[in-house]
Amino acid sequence: MKAPIVEIFSSFQGEGLWIGKRQIFVRFAGCNLSCNYCDTPNSQNASNGVLKSPEEVLEKINELKTPDLHSISFTGGEPLLYPDFINEIVDKTDLKIMIETNGTLPDSLYKIKRMNCVSLDIKLPEHFDGDWDENILNNEFLSLKSLVENNIKFYCKIIISPSTNLDVIKRIGEKLHDKFMDEKFTIVIQPQSPIEQWKNNSDILFDFSELLGEYFEVFTIPQTHKILNIE
Template sequence: MKAPIVEIFSSFQGEGLWIGKRQIFVRFAGCNLNCNYCDTKDSQNVNNGILKSVEEVVKKIKELKTPDLHSISFTGGEPLLYFDFINEIISQIDFKIMIETNGTLPDFLSKINNLNCVSLDLKLPEHFNMDWNEEIFNNEVLSIKSLIANKKNFYCKIVVSPSTSLNTIKGLGEKIHKIFPNDKFFIVIQPESPIKQWKNKSHVFFKFSESLGEYFNVFVIPQTHKILNIE
């Protein structure tokens, strides 16, 4: 069994609730979406990956292990396109497992074994250079339902740009709350990089957080690895 891999490397998690933790990142090539803010454009195209076997990936993970290693992050691209490959890797290692997913493949997400954390995107219409597709949102909802039903640790991530409106964030929060009225889960508001574009605009973070805070546990966290100039 082989899958297209862009890179395998060790660094610190720069996003979300495991921020600052030392991880080994396994980045897959290929994605079922084409988000305009994507900061790993090379990983969207499956042809940009090098086919590697499970054994090769496991060997590299073991070579990169450090005393401060916290977990393995499967990212992309969209890693869930290769859920069976990931399960084979998980069966051969003994580390905490994180998946960074766009959330649009709920059936594949439910097939991953021994997950410790899921970073799940909530896409906005402005994230695409095309008409908004309600199916994207519906699949994100199905993924969240699956994670809650299976008592998995997860958080949702919303990438915002300087042009993102308060009404967009507020509307999304209300829409999700109606579906999950009794689940006050974690939502990370992630300002789009580079941070310098937010000069004189960062006041909107407070409004975004306030608009979601009634229904969710909200964090505002930038891409800290970009600030530290690490991968």
């Protein structure tokens, strides 16, 4: 079994609830979506990866281990295109496992044997240059349902720009609340990089936070690795 890998590297997690944790990142090539803000566009096409076996990936992980290592992050691209490959690695390591996913492959998410944290993107219509497909949101909700039912730690991440429509966020927030009324889960609002574009637009971040804070625990966290100029 092999999967296309763009890179395997050690760095600090720059996003979300595990921010600042030392991780080994395994970046897969290939994605089932094409987001216009993607900060790793070379990972969208599977042909940009080098085919590696789980054993080769584990060997590199072992080479990169440091005393401060917290976990492995499977990212992409879309790592859930390769659930069986991920399971091969999960079976052979005791390290904590993080999955960074667009959430649109609920069946693949369900297959993963062990996950200590899932970062699940909620995609907005503005994230795509073409027509918006409501099935994207529906599949994300199915993934969330699976995580809730299996008591897996997760958070939702919503990437916003200065032009993001507040009404769109309100609609998605209300739909999330309606679907998961009894769950007080966490949403991370991630201001889109580069951070300079927020210099005169930071006030709207409070509007987004207050709107979603009616139903959820909310964090507003930029991509700190971009600020530090690290991978």
